[in-house]
Amino acid sequence: MKKSLFTLLGLGVLLGSTSAMAQSAWDGGDDLPVNPLACDGSAGAVEAKPYDGAQPSNAPDRSGKNITLVDIPKLIGVGYFGATTKGMQEAAKELGNVEVTTDGPTKANIDEQITFIDNYITRGVDGILFAANDTVAIAPVLKKALEQGINVIGYDSNSTPDSREWFVNQAEFNGVAKSLIDNMAKEIGEDGSFAIVTSTFTTPNQARWIAEMAAYAQACYPNMEWLETVEAQEDNILSFNQASTLINKYGEDLDGIFGMTSIATPASAEAVTQADMCGKVAVVGLATPNAMRPYVKSDCVKSVVLWNPVDLGYAAVYAARAAADGDLKPGSTELEAGKLGKLQVVNGSEILLGAPFVFSKDNIDDFDF
Numbered sequence: 224m225k226k227s228l229f230t231l232l233g234l235g236v237l238l239g240s241t242s243a244m245a246q247s248a249w250d251g252g253d254d255l256p257v258n259p260l261a262c263d264g265s266a267g268a269v270e271a272k273p274y275d276g277a278q279p280s281n282a283p284d285r286s287g288k289n290i291t292l293v294d295i296p297k298l299i300g301v302g303y304f305g306a307t308t309k310g311m312q313e314a315a316k317e318l319g320n321v322e323v324t325t326d327g328p329t330k331a332n333i334d335e336q337i338t339f340i341d342n343y344i345t346r347g348v349d350g351i352l353f354a355a356n357d358t359v360a361i362a363p364v365l366k367k368a369l370e371q372g373i374n375v376i377g378y379d380s381n382s383t384p385d386s387r388e389w390f391v392n393q394a395e396f397n398g399v400a401k402s403l404i405d406n407m408a409k410e411i412g413e414d415g416s417f418a419i420v421t422s423t424f425t426t427p428n429q430a431r432w433i434a435e436m437a438a439y440a441q442a443c444y445p446n447m448e449w450l451e452t453v454e455a456q457e458d459n460i461l462s463f464n465q466a467s468t469l470i471n472k473y474g475e476d477l478d479g480i481f482g483m484t485s486i487a488t489p490a491s492a493e494a495v496t497q498a499d500m501c502g503k504v505a506v507v508g509l510a511t512p513n514a515m516r517p518y519v520k521s522d523c524v525k526s527v528v529l530w531n532p533v534d535l536g537y538a539a540v541y542a543a544r545a546a547a548d549g550d551l552k553p554g555s556t557e558l559e560a561g562k563l564g565k566l567q568v569v570n571g572s573e574i575l576l577g578a579p580f581v582f583s584k585d586n587i588d589d590f591d592f
Contacts, residue, residue, distance in 0.1 A: 252430050252431070252433040252434030252436075252437060253427070253430040253431060253434050254434075255431070255434065257397070257434055257435050257437075257438035258397050258435070258438075259397055259400070259401070259435060259438040259439040259441075259442050259443075260397045260398065260400075260401045260439065262442060262443035272570055272571035273571060274553035274554060274571055274572050275384045275385070275571035275572050276384050276385070276387060276388045276389055276390075276553070276571070276572030277366070277369050277375075277384070277385050277386060277387065277388060278369070278388060278553070279368075279369045279370075279371075279372045279373055279374055279375070279388070280369060280370050280371070280372055281372050282372040282373075282374065283372060285349055285374075285547040285548065286547070286548045286549055287320070287548065288320065289320045289321075289322070290320065290321055290322070290349035290350060290374075290543075290544070290547050291322045291323075291324075291348050291349050291350075292311075292315075292321060292322065292323045292324070292348065292349065292350040292351070292352055292540065292543055293323075293324050293325075293326060293343045293348045293350075293351055293352070294307075294308065294311055294323055294324065294325040294326070294327075294352040294353075294536075294539075295325075295326060295327045295336060295339050295340050295343070295351065295352070295353045295354075296308075296325065296327050296353070296354045296379070297327070297328075297331045297336065297354050297355070297356050297379070297380060297426075297457070298327060298328050298329055298330055298331045298332075298457065299325065299326070299327045299328070299329060300329050301457070301485060301486065302485060302511045302513060302514055302592070303485035303510075303511055303532055304325075304354070304532075305592075306511060306531075306532035306533050306536070306592040307354075307378070307379065307532045307533070307535055307536030307539070308325040308536060309533050309536065309592065310532065310533035310534055310535060310536030310537035310538075310539075310540075311323045311325065311352070311536040311537065311539065311540045313533070313536075313537055314536070314537040314538075314539075314540035314541055314544075314561065315540055317561055317562075318540070318541075318544055318561075320544075321540060321543070321544055323352075323540060326339060326343070327339050330456070330457070330458070331356050331422060331423070331426070331456060331457040332356065333355075333356040333357040333360045333361060336353075336355075336356050336361065337360070337361060337364045340353065340361075340364045340365070340368065341364050341367070344364070344367060344368050344371060344373065348373060349373065349374060349547060350373060350374035350375070350376065350543045350546075350547060351365070351368050351373055351374070351375050351376070352376050352377075352378060352539050352540070352543060353365065353375070353376075353377050353378075353382070353387075354377065354378055354379035354380045355377065355380045355381060355382045355427055356380070356426060357425050357426070357427065358380075358381060358382055358383055358425075358427035359382075359383060361382050361386070362382050362383045362385070362386035363386075365382055365386040365387055366385075366386045369386070369387075369388075374388060374543055374546045374547050375387040375388055376388060376389050376390070376391065376539055376542050376543045376546060377389070377390040377391070378390065378391040378393070378535055378536070378538070378539040379391075379393060379428065379532075379535060380426065380427050380428040381427055381428070381573075382427075384571065384572055387572075388546050388551075388572070389542050389546060389551065389572050389573070389574055390572065390573045390574070391535060391538050391539045391542055391566075391573075391574045391576060392569070392570070392573040392574065392575050392576065393530040393532075393535050393576045394530050394575075394576065394577065394578060394579040395569070395575065396428075396431045396432055396434075396435045397435045397439065398578055398579055399432050399435070399509075399528065399579050400432055400433075400435035400436040400438075400439050401435075401439050402528045402579045402581060403432070403436060403481060403507060403508070403509075403528050404436055404439050404440050404443070404444060404447075406507050406525075406526035406528060406581065407447075407479050407481065407505065407507045407526075408444050408447065409526075410479060410505040410507065410525060410526065411478035411479045411505050412478070413444050413446055413447060414446040414447065414448070415447060415448070415478035415479060416447070416448035416449075416450050416473070416476055416477060416478045416479070417447065417448070417449065417450065417477070417478060417479040417480065417481060418449075418450045418451045418452065418453070418469045418473065418477060418479075418480055418481070419433065419449075419451070419452040419453070419480070419481045419483060420452075420453055420455050420462055420465050420466055420469070420480060420481070420482050420483065420484075420487040420490070420491050421433065421452060421453070421454060421455065421483040421484065421487065422454065422455065422456065422457045422483060422484045422486075422487070423454050423456060424454060429483045429484065432483065433452065433483065436481075437449070450469075450473055450476070450477065451469065451472075451473075453465045453468075453469065455484075455486070455487050455490070457484050457486045457487070458486065459486055459490050460490075462482070462484075462486050462487040462490030462491065463490040463491075463493055463494050465487075466480055466482075466487075466490060466491040466493075466494035466495070467494045467497075467498065470494060470495065470498050470500060470504060471498075477504055478504065478505065479504060479505035479506070479507060480494075480495070480504060480505070480506050480507075480508075481506075481507055481508050482506060482507075482508030482509065482510060483508060483509060484508075484509060484510075485509060485510045485511055485514060487508065488506065488508030488509060488510035488514070488515065488527070489510055489514040489515055489518065491506050491508065492506045492515065492518035492523055492524050493518075495523060496518065496521070496523050501521070501522070501523035502522075502523075505524075505525070506518070506523070506524045507524075507525075507526045507527075507528065508527065508528065509527075509528055509529055510527050510529065511529065511532065511592055512527065512529075512582045512587045512590040512591075512592065513590075513591065513592060515527045515582065515587070516587055516588075519582070519583065519584050519587050520584065520587075522584070525583060525584070526581055526582075526583060527581065527582040527583070527587070528579050528580070528581055528582075529579065529580060529582065530576055530577065530579055530580055531576075531580065531590075531592075532592065533592055534563060534576060534577075535576055537560070537561070537562070537563065538558070538560045538563055538566060538574065538576055541558060541559070541560040541561055541563075542558055542560075542574055545558055545559070553572075555568055556568050558574050563576075
């Protein structure tokens with residue numbers, strides 16, 4: 224008989240600890256309140272909140288004027304953020320009065336990301352776009368930008384709300400969590416076992432998704448077994464090695480692996496492929512279709528959950544332009560986002576891109592990023 228999820232939440236990082244600790248919240252996720260969606264797929268309640276972002280101090284009048292933006296993602300040189308950059312450039316070209324430059328660290332390192340942002344504050348820009356490597360640690364440098372009148376817009380991975388104006392949320396965390404868990408349950412069964420390869424335990428969006436996954440699985444699939452969660456730093460080799468270690472460590476007790484990053488998911492699929500475990504160990508995760516196409520085509524991977532990162536970058540530039548123009552301000556309920564139409568403001572100061580999307584063998588050739 225398999226153990227319940229609830230009794231195993233702390234197992235991966237708390238082996239050898241007391242039973243009381245084992246039943247405490249899993250410390251790879253955050254400790255914020257969770258809001259799991261209903262098991263039957265009915266829509267979750269959306270709680271109206273007042274604006275909780277910040278505003279730049281003494282910002283110059285930028286309405287309708289040419290503006291320069293710098294985009295500092297978690298890291299550069301990976302397909303996912305290459306896709307967000309593509310969307311930003313599309314929006315800038317479409318708007319005609321926005322220039323965007325993408326720059327940043329080559330590893331998901333918060334200290335390096337802070338240095339890049341600080342340098343661009345010194346050099347002078349009208350706006351900063353960011354995807355945070357750490358919710359809290361990035362806040363002081365973003366507040367510094369706001370104090371100097373710079374528009375600050377987050378996307379992909381949030382900071383504390385008081386350190387930026389708006390955050391473009393690719394999908395609500397509980398929606399992503401439900402899609403991941405549902406697709407894994409479809410492949411391994413409602414009493415299957417799984418492990419997770421994530422970025423770091425402090426990366427905000429991964430921690431939020433994992434916290435919501437725990438809550439949703441506990442409510443809807445109480446017999447699923449959560450074996451362990453490991454960090455892989457968004458490093459391809461480390462992700463492959465971590466997935467291989469999980470396969471060797473758990474053997475037949477491992478039914479599936481979640482990849483929580485665009486690096487970890489294809490690396491996990493490659494580890495399963497090289498271990499000759501396709502069909503025995505499912506891989507479900509967040510990744511770009513181009514990175515996953517070989518594994519989906521070979522039937523080793525059946526479900527890739529994501530949103531369109533090109534649209535995410537596109538929406539972030541539209542949000543920055545609207546904030547600079549004064550059209551997106553506290554109290555706004557929607558954003559006019561070009562080809563995406565009107566995007567809804569949720570959770571006080573977040574702009575929701577839309578529901579997550581599942582790439583499969585049937586549709587993956589329709590996308591190229």
